[in-house]
Amino acid sequence: MYLQIDFNSDEAIYIQLRNQIIYGIATSQLQVGENLPSVRDLAEDVGINMHTVNKAYTILKQEGYLKLDRRKGAVIAIDIDKLQAIKEMREDLRVVLAKAFCKNISCVEAHEIVNDIFGEFERG
Amino acid sequence: MYLQIDFNSDEAIYIQLRNQIIYGIATSQLQVGENLPSVRDLAEDVGINMHTVNKAYTILKQEGYLKLDRRKGAVIAIDIDKLQAIKEMREDLRVVLAKAFCKNISCVEAHEIVNDIFGEFERG
Protein backbone atom coordinates (compact mmCIF):
# COMPACT_ATOMS: atom_id res chain seq x y z
CA MET A 1 0.00 0.00 0.00
CA TYR A 2 1.28 3.43 -0.97
CA LEU A 3 1.55 6.09 1.67
CA GLN A 4 1.97 9.62 0.45
CA ILE A 5 2.93 12.48 2.76
CA ASP A 6 2.31 16.11 1.86
CA PHE A 7 4.94 18.06 3.75
CA ASN A 8 3.28 21.36 2.83
CA SER A 9 -0.07 20.30 4.28
CA ASP A 10 -1.38 21.99 7.39
CA GLU A 11 -2.31 18.52 8.61
CA ALA A 12 0.25 16.90 10.88
CA ILE A 13 2.26 14.06 9.36
CA TYR A 14 1.08 11.52 11.92
CA ILE A 15 -2.54 12.50 11.21
CA GLN A 16 -1.99 12.04 7.49
CA LEU A 17 -0.55 8.60 8.19
CA ARG A 18 -3.47 7.71 10.45
CA ASN A 19 -6.08 8.81 7.91
CA GLN A 20 -4.44 7.00 5.02
CA ILE A 21 -4.13 3.77 6.97
CA ILE A 22 -7.79 3.94 7.98
CA TYR A 23 -8.73 4.61 4.35
CA GLY A 24 -6.52 1.69 3.35
CA ILE A 25 -8.43 -0.60 5.69
CA ALA A 26 -11.79 0.65 4.42
CA THR A 27 -10.76 0.01 0.80
CA SER A 28 -9.32 -3.44 1.61
CA GLN A 29 -5.83 -2.41 0.58
CA LEU A 30 -5.04 -3.43 4.15
CA GLN A 31 -6.68 -6.59 5.46
CA VAL A 32 -7.41 -7.52 9.04
CA GLY A 33 -4.52 -9.65 10.31
CA GLU A 34 -2.07 -8.09 7.90
CA ASN A 35 1.19 -6.59 9.13
CA LEU A 36 2.17 -2.99 8.73
CA PRO A 37 5.85 -2.15 8.25
CA SER A 38 7.88 -1.68 11.40
CA VAL A 39 8.05 1.87 12.69
CA ARG A 40 11.68 2.08 11.56
CA ASP A 41 11.06 0.71 8.07
CA LEU A 42 8.05 2.92 7.39
CA ALA A 43 9.90 5.97 8.70
CA GLU A 44 12.77 5.16 6.37
CA ASP A 45 10.46 4.62 3.37
CA VAL A 46 8.49 7.81 3.84
CA GLY A 47 11.50 9.86 4.88
CA ILE A 48 10.38 10.86 8.37
CA ASN A 49 11.36 10.14 11.93
CA MET A 50 10.63 6.86 13.68
CA HIS A 51 8.74 8.59 16.48
CA THR A 52 6.31 10.21 14.09
CA VAL A 53 5.33 6.78 12.78
CA ASN A 54 5.17 5.45 16.31
CA LYS A 55 2.78 8.28 17.20
CA ALA A 56 0.47 7.32 14.34
CA TYR A 57 0.58 3.63 15.32
CA THR A 58 -0.09 4.44 18.97
CA ILE A 59 -3.14 6.52 18.07
CA LEU A 60 -4.41 3.83 15.70
CA LYS A 61 -4.06 1.30 18.50
CA GLN A 62 -5.88 3.57 20.93
CA GLU A 63 -8.67 4.13 18.40
CA GLY A 64 -9.06 0.43 17.80
CA TYR A 65 -7.51 -0.19 14.38
CA LEU A 66 -4.23 -1.87 15.31
CA LYS A 67 -2.66 -4.28 17.71
CA LEU A 68 0.95 -3.74 18.58
CA ASP A 69 3.06 -6.74 19.41
CA ARG A 70 6.77 -6.92 20.04
CA ARG A 71 7.07 -10.18 18.19
CA LYS A 72 4.66 -9.66 15.29
CA GLY A 73 4.93 -5.88 14.95
CA ALA A 74 1.87 -3.84 14.05
CA VAL A 75 -1.11 -5.89 12.92
CA ILE A 76 -4.43 -4.60 11.60
CA ALA A 77 -7.09 -5.53 14.15
CA ILE A 78 -10.40 -3.73 14.41
CA ASP A 79 -11.89 -3.31 17.84
CA ILE A 80 -15.51 -2.31 17.33
CA ASP A 81 -17.38 -0.15 19.81
CA LYS A 82 -20.26 0.71 17.57
CA LEU A 83 -22.04 3.09 19.92
CA GLN A 84 -18.85 5.07 20.34
CA ALA A 85 -18.24 4.99 16.58
CA ILE A 86 -21.71 6.32 15.85
CA LYS A 87 -21.32 9.05 18.41
CA GLU A 88 -18.03 10.18 16.88
CA MET A 89 -19.48 10.02 13.41
CA ARG A 90 -22.38 12.27 14.41
CA GLU A 91 -20.00 14.87 15.84
CA ASP A 92 -17.79 14.78 12.75
CA LEU A 93 -20.74 14.91 10.37
CA ARG A 94 -22.35 17.81 12.18
CA VAL A 95 -19.40 20.04 11.26
CA VAL A 96 -19.02 18.71 7.72
CA LEU A 97 -22.72 18.96 6.88
CA ALA A 98 -23.16 22.40 8.47
CA LYS A 99 -20.43 23.67 6.16
CA ALA A 100 -22.13 21.99 3.23
CA PHE A 101 -25.60 23.31 4.10
CA CYS A 102 -24.31 26.89 4.31
CA LYS A 103 -22.90 26.46 0.81
CA ASN A 104 -26.27 25.38 -0.58
CA ILE A 105 -25.43 21.69 -0.84
CA SER A 106 -28.70 19.80 -0.52
CA CYS A 107 -29.49 16.73 1.49
CA VAL A 108 -29.91 14.78 -1.77
CA GLU A 109 -26.49 15.88 -3.00
CA ALA A 110 -24.94 14.87 0.31
CA HIS A 111 -26.49 11.42 -0.01
CA GLU A 112 -25.08 11.04 -3.51
CA ILE A 113 -21.58 11.79 -2.28
CA VAL A 114 -21.97 9.37 0.62
CA ASN A 115 -22.96 6.69 -1.90
CA ASP A 116 -19.97 7.50 -4.07
CA ILE A 117 -17.58 7.09 -1.18
CA PHE A 118 -19.17 3.89 0.09
CA GLY A 119 -18.73 2.67 -3.48
CA GLU A 120 -15.00 3.22 -3.13
CA PHE A 121 -15.05 0.92 -0.10
CA GLU A 122 -17.02 -1.95 -1.53
CA ARG A 123 -14.97 -2.19 -4.69
CA GLY A 124 -11.66 -1.83 -2.86
CA MET B 1 -26.65 32.74 20.12
CA TYR B 2 -24.77 30.85 22.79
CA LEU B 3 -21.10 30.09 22.26
CA GLN B 4 -19.58 27.50 24.52
CA ILE B 5 -15.83 26.95 24.73
CA ASP B 6 -14.34 23.75 26.10
CA PHE B 7 -10.95 24.72 27.44
CA ASN B 8 -10.02 21.07 27.97
CA SER B 9 -10.72 20.15 24.36
CA ASP B 10 -7.86 19.22 22.06
CA GLU B 11 -9.51 21.44 19.47
CA ALA B 12 -8.14 24.97 19.29
CA ILE B 13 -10.40 27.70 20.67
CA TYR B 14 -10.60 29.56 17.37
CA ILE B 15 -11.60 26.33 15.62
CA GLN B 16 -14.35 25.72 18.18
CA LEU B 17 -15.60 29.26 17.57
CA ARG B 18 -15.49 28.77 13.80
CA ASN B 19 -17.39 25.48 13.93
CA GLN B 20 -20.06 26.78 16.28
CA ILE B 21 -20.67 29.88 14.18
CA ILE B 22 -21.00 27.78 11.02
CA TYR B 23 -23.40 25.47 12.85
CA GLY B 24 -25.29 28.56 14.04
CA ILE B 25 -25.71 29.72 10.46
CA ALA B 26 -26.86 26.28 9.32
CA THR B 27 -29.47 26.14 12.09
CA SER B 28 -30.66 29.71 11.40
CA GLN B 29 -29.64 30.87 14.85
CA LEU B 30 -27.53 33.30 12.84
CA GLN B 31 -29.15 34.88 9.80
CA VAL B 32 -27.44 36.28 6.72
CA GLY B 33 -27.02 40.03 7.24
CA GLU B 34 -26.93 39.69 11.01
CA ASN B 35 -24.11 41.15 13.04
CA LEU B 36 -21.77 39.16 15.22
CA PRO B 37 -20.43 40.78 18.39
CA SER B 38 -17.28 42.82 18.00
CA VAL B 39 -14.04 40.94 18.52
CA ARG B 40 -13.55 42.71 21.85
CA ASP B 41 -17.07 42.06 23.13
CA LEU B 42 -17.08 38.38 22.20
CA ALA B 43 -13.62 37.90 23.70
CA GLU B 44 -14.89 39.50 26.91
CA ASP B 45 -18.06 37.38 26.97
CA VAL B 46 -16.29 34.08 26.38
CA GLY B 47 -13.30 34.95 28.54
CA ILE B 48 -10.58 34.75 25.91
CA ASN B 49 -8.24 37.08 24.13
CA MET B 50 -9.32 39.48 21.41
CA HIS B 51 -6.87 38.04 18.93
CA THR B 52 -8.28 34.55 19.26
CA VAL B 53 -11.70 35.83 18.22
CA ASN B 54 -10.10 37.86 15.46
CA LYS B 55 -8.43 34.70 14.18
CA ALA B 56 -11.78 32.89 14.03
CA TYR B 57 -13.41 35.84 12.23
CA THR B 58 -10.54 36.12 9.75
CA ILE B 59 -10.80 32.44 8.89
CA LEU B 60 -14.59 32.64 8.55
CA LYS B 61 -14.13 35.59 6.18
CA GLN B 62 -11.54 33.69 4.17
CA GLU B 63 -13.83 30.65 3.97
CA GLY B 64 -16.75 32.77 2.81
CA TYR B 65 -19.05 32.99 5.82
CA LEU B 66 -18.44 36.57 6.98
CA LYS B 67 -17.81 40.06 5.75
CA LEU B 68 -15.72 42.28 7.95
CA ASP B 69 -16.38 45.99 7.90
CA ARG B 70 -14.88 48.68 10.05
CA ARG B 71 -18.19 50.48 10.31
CA LYS B 72 -20.63 47.61 10.59
CA GLY B 73 -18.37 45.06 12.26
CA ALA B 74 -18.67 41.38 11.40
CA VAL B 75 -21.72 40.51 9.30
CA ILE B 76 -22.86 37.06 8.22
CA ALA B 77 -22.50 36.88 4.43
CA ILE B 78 -22.19 33.60 2.57
CA ASP B 79 -19.98 33.52 -0.48
CA ILE B 80 -20.82 30.36 -2.37
CA ASP B 81 -18.29 28.52 -4.49
CA LYS B 82 -20.23 25.33 -4.84
CA LEU B 83 -17.62 23.34 -6.74
CA GLN B 84 -15.05 24.16 -4.09
CA ALA B 85 -17.54 23.33 -1.34
CA ILE B 86 -18.32 19.95 -2.86
CA LYS B 87 -14.64 19.16 -3.26
CA GLU B 88 -13.96 19.98 0.39
CA MET B 89 -16.97 17.96 1.49
CA ARG B 90 -15.74 14.90 -0.41
CA GLU B 91 -12.34 15.12 1.26
CA ASP B 92 -13.87 15.54 4.70
CA LEU B 93 -16.38 12.75 4.16
CA ARG B 94 -13.76 10.33 2.88
CA VAL B 95 -12.07 10.38 6.30
CA VAL B 96 -15.28 10.31 8.32
CA LEU B 97 -16.87 7.49 6.34
CA ALA B 98 -13.69 5.39 6.21
CA LYS B 99 -13.65 5.47 10.01
CA ALA B 100 -17.32 4.54 10.07
CA PHE B 101 -16.96 1.72 7.54
CA CYS B 102 -14.11 0.16 9.54
CA LYS B 103 -16.40 0.16 12.55
CA ASN B 104 -19.14 -1.73 10.69
CA ILE B 105 -21.41 1.26 10.18
CA SER B 106 -23.41 0.57 7.05
CA CYS B 107 -24.23 2.88 4.19
CA VAL B 108 -27.87 2.86 5.27
CA GLU B 109 -26.97 3.85 8.81
CA ALA B 110 -24.81 6.67 7.48
CA HIS B 111 -27.72 7.94 5.41
CA GLU B 112 -29.97 7.93 8.47
CA ILE B 113 -27.53 10.06 10.41
CA VAL B 114 -27.16 12.47 7.49
CA ASN B 115 -30.93 12.83 7.46
CA ASP B 116 -31.01 13.43 11.20
CA ILE B 117 -28.49 16.23 10.94
CA PHE B 118 -30.15 17.87 7.94
CA GLY B 119 -33.30 17.76 10.05
CA GLU B 120 -31.53 19.87 12.63
CA PHE B 121 -30.88 22.47 9.95
CA GLU B 122 -34.32 22.71 8.48
CA ARG B 123 -36.05 23.10 11.83
CA GLY B 124 -33.50 25.60 13.11
Added chain:
DNA sequence: AACTTGTTATACTAATAGTATAACAAGTAT
Protein backbone atom coordinates in the same frame (compact mmCIF):
# COMPACT_ATOMS: atom_id res chain seq x y z
C1' DA C 1 25.05 -14.17 19.75
C1' DA C 2 23.06 -11.11 16.57
C1' DC C 3 19.05 -8.99 15.16
C1' DT C 4 14.33 -6.99 15.13
C1' DT C 5 10.22 -5.73 17.51
C1' DG C 6 7.67 -2.00 20.15
C1' DT C 7 8.67 1.10 23.98
C1' DT C 8 10.60 4.66 26.80
C1' DA C 9 13.66 8.51 27.97
C1' DT C 10 16.00 12.67 26.99
C1' DA C 11 17.08 16.72 24.42
C1' DC C 12 16.58 19.88 20.98
C1' DT C 13 14.34 22.95 17.08
C1' DA C 14 10.39 24.91 14.77
C1' DA C 15 5.83 26.04 14.50
C1' DT C 16 1.38 27.05 16.43
C1' DA C 17 -2.00 28.69 20.03
C1' DG C 18 -3.02 31.95 23.09
C1' DT C 19 -2.30 36.01 25.80
C1' DA C 20 -1.02 40.94 26.60
C1' DT C 21 -0.35 45.82 25.21
C1' DA C 22 -0.37 49.17 22.10
C1' DA C 23 -1.30 51.74 18.33
C1' DC C 24 -3.58 53.04 13.65
C1' DA C 25 -7.29 54.19 10.15
C1' DA C 26 -11.96 54.67 9.27
C1' DG C 27 -16.18 55.37 10.64
C1' DT C 28 -20.23 56.79 14.21
C1' DA C 29 -22.27 59.40 17.92
C1' DT C 30 -22.55 63.27 21.01
Added chain:
DNA sequence: ATACTTGTTATACTATTAGTATAACAAGTT
Protein backbone atom coordinates in the same frame (compact mmCIF):
# COMPACT_ATOMS: atom_id res chain seq x y z
C1' DA D 1 -14.33 68.93 17.21
C1' DT D 2 -14.26 65.16 20.60
C1' DA D 3 -14.92 60.75 22.19
C1' DC D 4 -15.82 56.24 21.07
C1' DT D 5 -16.02 51.90 18.43
C1' DT D 6 -14.83 49.22 14.48
C1' DG D 7 -11.40 45.92 12.29
C1' DT D 8 -6.41 45.74 11.62
C1' DT D 9 -1.54 45.48 12.42
C1' DA D 10 2.71 45.15 15.15
C1' DT D 11 5.39 43.43 18.83
C1' DA D 12 6.53 40.46 22.56
C1' DC D 13 6.03 36.77 25.48
C1' DT D 14 4.56 31.87 27.34
C1' DA D 15 2.95 27.21 26.69
C1' DT D 16 2.04 23.48 23.92
C1' DT D 17 2.61 20.54 20.05
C1' DA D 18 5.09 18.47 15.98
C1' DG D 19 9.00 16.61 14.47
C1' DT D 20 13.73 15.22 14.69
C1' DA D 21 17.85 12.93 16.75
C1' DT D 22 20.19 9.49 19.76
C1' DA D 23 20.15 6.12 22.81
C1' DA D 24 18.85 2.48 25.43
C1' DC D 25 15.66 -1.44 27.21
C1' DA D 26 12.75 -5.80 27.22
C1' DA D 27 10.92 -9.40 24.67
C1' DG D 28 11.07 -12.21 21.14
C1' DT D 29 13.18 -14.45 16.59
C1' DT D 30 16.83 -16.27 13.77
